[in-house]
Amino acid sequence: MSEKAGTFTIEVRDLVTGSAGLATGLNCKQFPYRFQASGPKEIIAGELFEISITAIDTYSNIVKNYASTGSGIAVTSSGKARPFPATISAYEFINGQAKVTLRYDTTENMHDITLTATEVNRKNHGTSER
DSSP states (O other): OOSSOEEEEEEEEOTTTOOEEEEEEEEEOOOSEEEEEEOOSOOOTTSEEEEEEEEEETTSOBOTTHHHHOOOEEEEESSSSOOBSOEEOGGGOBTTEEEEEEEOOSOOOGGGOOEEEEETTSOOEEEOOO
């Protein structure tokens, strides 16, 4: 079992006879993955705020090549309004992380609102803490 993604070579050696074999070009993909979203605890309606979204694999490794393998994400809110912009392109992720400036136009109790990042055309997602 591999806990890291990438291309691997595996060498097998019999300890008794010394016979050996080599398997090259084994590719372990980074799927499935999820997103971690974090941002400020409080914002002012209509003003810009920054959030950080990180693509994380099953073993909590950052998916550093998300920009080339992902399809972008949609950001939604558990509140009445949607954050703007509501989509983040995959190319905005640098080394698996996107720092994005958003705006939320409705006054609500932000302690009760979570932001959810869901990958476009896929089921991968992540939700911020309240």
